[in-house]
Amino acid sequence: MTSIIKRLSLVLISFFVISCSSEDIIIIDEEGSVIIDEEKEENHASNLVYDNISEGSLNSFFHNALISDLYNNIERQEPIEITEYDIGNNRIKTNYEHIENLLVKASNDQSWFVTQGREATAVVEVKSVDVNNGWVNLGQRYSGSFNSKVGARLEFFNPFVNYKIINDSPLFSPYPTQVDEGNFNYIQSGGLIEKANGTYVLLTPVVFGSHQKRSIYYAMSSNLEDWDFKNEKLLGTETISFAKPSGNVFSVDNPFKLDDGRLLVLLGVEQPNGSYTSAYMIIDEGLNILQQPKEIMIPGWYGENQNSFPLALTKFNNQYRLLLHRRNSSFIDREIYELVFSDLFSALESNKTIVSSKLVHRGSESAGYLEGKADDACYIKFNSELYIILGGEEVSSNYLTSNNREYGLMRWHESLWKHDPRSPLIINPVQLHKKYPNYNWAWDHLGGFVSPIIRNNTLYLYMAFGTDNPDYYITGIKIPLQ
Template sequence: MKQPMKILFFLLTILATTSLYAQKSLNDVFANCLISDTESNIQRANPIFIIAIDEANNRIKTNYKNLENLLVEATEKQSWFITQSEEAATIVEIKNVDVKSGWITLGETYAGVFNMDEGETLEFFNPFVNYKIIGNEPLLQPYPTHIKDAYINYIQAGGIIKRAKNEYVLLTPVIFGAHKTRAIYYATSSDLENWTFQEKKIVDTSQIAFAKKEGNVFSTGNPLPLKNGTYLVLLGVEQPNGNYTSAYMILNATLDIVQAPQEIKIPEWHGEQQNSFPLAITKHNGVYRVLFHRRSKRFIESEVHEITTKNILKAFNQNKGISSSKIIQKAKDETGYIRGKADDASYITYNSKLYILLGSEELPSEYLTSFNREYGLLSLENDEWIHDARSPLLVNPVNIYNKYPEYEWTSDHLGGFVSPIVHENHLYLFLTFGTDNPDYLLAGIKIKTN
């Protein structure tokens, strides 16, 4: 082959490879960060257990065969760990994995007491194979503690708007007291990594006719861009009787309210006798999709529903033109991490495919995910939502801070709501990490997509 032809062939090969590489799914972006089962983290029918022990060399073998997954490198080379019991009450560092022999050499125990007997179950865990925390600290520096004289309990993520190139707005519901009141403020950034909190209130419940006057209002999901340069913002609004109702408002690019908050007029999702709020909205292949959270006084009975329509304002204002309505998650019927409080979900469009990042706060169990809120992935396949069996794929670091003290503020569960945006070969997610004081700290994580 002549030299010019070789060069052309080489370039075409690179182009083809790059094209294929760019077409991978969002499932391919995530690694298996929490391995609780040999087959499915959700079904948990085949738990991982110890089959051999070498006490002299502090190593074990398990029934888990895909040990190459434990060699996946974390974003800052953090270690893999073995955990046991709820919320990783026991956590042991993994020092070496011999894929050929199956021996897993253990390091220091950073929490609890490791039960090393044959037959004992365990999980493998490294949350950092999937994400890097922006700055390894809370998103806002210095972190706001007061607005005027009012003490801030915590700040949430409430949806992200890209107003222009290098101009981003993150809506930030701010909670005062023990969920006594909540109002919507915002932060701004030019690069998605350095943010400035603006002490400018967009809306509170005193401005909403159907709300409890000193109550809670928050935004959820990324605002939906409308044709006239405005944005439809989903709202959860506390009513006078304490129940929540589903609502929306419309903002312009300068964050002025151009349509006041109003209830979504779909009967199942408004009124004082029901308890709900919307979670996310998107337009995909010409169809609008909206996720709703059905609340219940009984923890296990919460649900996530989805409606579809081709005319979102007609559906919201007149209860007309709804194409479908179905349950995505019914907590009491689920297994694994999704058998619990179904209270957060976000749409993500990636390479023209649609996904849901689903957050659930699991009921008590013997797994790391017990009492925790984690996020798994669903993909839309032939108009059906399919779980990634490796879910959850986003988990907070729990007791890893005993090895890496810089993550102590992330030790409690992840909090809703998640605001996603894809930018420059990264998926950015703005959310909160739980802690005891305050309840949550606003943060950003980023995930490489290439």
């Protein structure tokens, strides 16, 4: 009798799976748990959907900071090329039809630039734009050799049309280089907490050596701009039973506030074999650990035989949504998935109530700024809509920010995640420190677990900029929403 019931259940389950739309990508086992269908997700991931820039959306507050389709970015059809060069007046015309975009002002009136070559090896200032006649008037060349021949390809670039770096400097002054555990390489962001008294706490995982060890510290602020780093350790792997001793543990995204006021902190935990597993702990706003780290018990996202960690957690339209990062053997081949479920702890602790599992992005297959290591994402809720700030690294190419992380925007609309086609929207200043020396600490790397908050009609994003030595300087950027 039991066997007959099981066979009948499987028939009903199969009918349920077949009857779902292609967007649902759900397989349910006999116990009612969700199994990830890799083949369906791979097919699903190759179809990028583009968003419209509607008034009042979060997208509408961003501008096109990188104007180029040398490598797609995301959906332009033709590369930008020089069509005429006036050597006497040092000006160019191009086939780009919307040079009025170059009139958009930057946060501190920083110039637009013409760039060419890998990582903007050639940098030439744009002095002014004659929209009526199509001329782009050039100024000083700050780097490289500018190819002015007809047919030469170029990009227009100004990252500061979308953000201002807080205090135009790293987040801490003086900038710490050691804690009681010893000297460290860099600090990253690991989640923002707004306390009941109106002050803020930023969790700050600290990295020792070349990711040899990572522990979680924190900083405090009363105004989101002036921060005090505390030499007080919150968590290390030595207290985690399933972690590598003296290994890596880091927090990601903003701690999720539970109904009783406690805070759930997502964790990536290095295991004894060197791979990562997904976990969480529960703290209060005083940073007391109320529940020690526990693994997230969803198959494929914990245990020694996989390598992954969580990225973000939110609740939207009465459903919980969780972003997870899967690390593959290839450095570039990385993936970001989204799980949707109806009960938080049933999902995290026993793999129950999961509604869907979808591949949001696979870094090795997409075009433009996402053609690389997809390794960071965070949710943002704005005007009753849900967004993802999505970060990825370019593969080696002639693209402006090759081998550096950059961020684009996605919106949940009409039951789909839709890309802003202007992405990337948040990009490091690359070689612009040749004109603006105050950014000489921010020209190479960008990102590494973004922590967002919206206050005073401003979107604050805490992340890390950097050079090659050290890897990163933690900082914050501001994006006006008015």
